[in-house]
Amino acid sequence: MPEHEEGGSTGTPTHAVRDFLRRRREQIAQRWADEPLFRTVFTLSRDEAVEAGKEVVDALALVADSERVEDPDAAGFTGVREQLARMGAARARAGLSTTQVSAELAALTAPVENLLVADLGAEPPERLRKCATTLNVLMGTLRLVTMQTALSEVQAMIDRQRLQLLEVATPVIKLWDGIVAVPLIGTLDSARSQGVMETLLDAVVDQHARFAILDITGVPTVDSLVAQHLMKTVAAARLMGAECVVSGIRPAIAQTMVHLGLDLGTVKTRATLADALGYCLHELGANIVNAAPAGAVRR
Numbered sequence: 001m002p003e004h005e006e007g008g009s010t011g012t013p014t015h016a017v018r019d020f021l022r023r024r025r026e027q028i029a030q031r032w033a034d035e036p037l038f039r040t041v042f043t044l045s046r047d048e049a050v051e052a053g054k055e056v057v058d059a060l061a062l063v064a065d066s067e068r069v070e071d072p073d074a075a076g077f078t079g080v081r082e083q084l085a086r087m088g089a090a091r092a093r094a095g096l097s098t099t100q101v102s103a104e105l106a107a108l109t110a111p112v113e114n115l116l117v118a119d120l121g122a123e124p125p126e127r128l129r130k131c132a133t134t135l136n137v138l139m140g141t142l143r144l145v146t147m148q149t150a151l152s153e154v155q156a157m158i159d160r161q162r163l164q165l166l167e168v169a170t171p172v173i174k175l176w177d178g179i180v181a182v183p184l185i186g187t188l189d190s191a192r193s194q195g196v197m198e199t200l201l202d203a204v205v206d207q208h209a210r211f212a213i214l215d216i217t218g219v220p221t222v223d224s225l226v227a228q229h230l231m232k233t234v235a236a237a238r239l240m241g242a243e244c245v246v247s248g249i250r251p252a253i254a255q256t257m258v259h260l261g262l263d264l265g266t267v268k269t270r271a272t273l274a275d276a277l278g279y280c281l282h283e284l285g286a287n288i289v290n291a292a293p294a295g296a297v298r299r
Contacts, residue, residue: 013130016120017138018064020131021057024115029053031111037104041090052087055080060138069138072145081149084142088150089157101150105143109136170196172203178210179280181273185218193229197236204242211280212237215273217248224260234267243268243283247276 011019021028032038033049042049062076063069077084091101116135120128170192173181180203182196200212214230216222222230230246237244245268249257257264270276281288 012067013127013134014064014067014069016123016127016131017069017116017134018061020116020119020135021061021064024119025054025057025061027115028057028112031115032056032108035104035107035111037087037091037101037108040094041087052083055083056142060142063141064134064138069134070141072141072148074141077142077145081145084146085149085153088146089153092150093157098147098151102143102147105146108142109139112139170199172199174203174207175213175277176281176284176286178208178284179213179277180204180207180209180211181213181215181277183215183218183273186220188219188222188226188229190225190229193226193233197229197233200233201236201240204237204240209242211283212242212244213273213276213280214244214246215248215276216246216253217250217273219248219253222253222256227257227260227262231262231267245270245276245279247271247273 029050030053032053033042033046038049038053039046042052059076059080063071063074064076066074066076068074068076088101088105091104092098096104113132113135116132117128120131123131170182170184173183175181180200182200182203184196188196196214200214203209204212214233216230234244234246246264247270249269249271268279270279278288
């Protein structure tokens with residue numbers, strides 16, 4: 001096949017696309033820098049957006065060189081996965097849906113396709129069509145890779161936030177020397193119940209606690225799995241040398257526990273957190289004296 005000048009190419013359509021990407025690297029990056037995906041992520045400097053665009057073009061050229069334009073696991077994408085994840089996740093954090101992020105990625109194809117048509121204008125129509133098809137497949141794979149990496153990044157961020165929320169949702173409060181409490185609020189699932197156990201046991205060790213109060217006044221319901229976790233927490237605290245007191249068991253939860261056949265005979269329970277604290281103080285040998293009402297004379 002005869003070689004062409006500036007706009008021409010030889011070899012397979014995939015290699016023709018590779019050569020085009022390398023020739024027009026600067027122009028493609030300049031056009032991408034004005035697209036919403038790059039413009040809104042790289043806000044400090046347009047030059048930064050252009051450099052990011054060049055890195056992506058280089059990656060696409062490597063993928064085309066390997067002739068794996070349909071493979072999201074192609075080695076060429078390895079070097080830019082972190083950057084693609086950053087871009088996709090940034091748009092997701094800005095409030096865009098996956099559909100909107102995908103649309104912004106799709107918008108990157110038109111500028112490259114227009115350059116390809118101008119660059120290979122001297123090619124036979126059939127070859128130009130094949131090159132354009134190859135480019136579209138390659139850009140579609142880039143879109144897929146970006147969405148995959150962005151979603152993974154967002155999921156990792158959600159997991160981190162979930163762990164942080166679990167820590168905030170299960171605070172351990174030091175009520176007295178040797179007494180700690182965990183006031184539970186909201187629905188308990190298996191993951192959160194496990195977190196309660198770990199947090200409470202860590203506090204028992206750190207505070208050298210003799211008593212640990214689990215207050216479930218704010219828990220609307222308890223299923224069998226959660227109830228078993230609570231029982232395991234009580235047993236684990238006992239093994240750590242602390243007596244666990246459960247307070248705030250509402251009537252509905254009490255009926256559930258009885259219906260499930262849970263044996264609470266070895267577990268100290270009190271109606272309220274105040275009652276549980278009073279019990280623990282009494283066991284520590286502290287005397288509790290009610291203050292006299294204002295104006296009353298002490299006898």
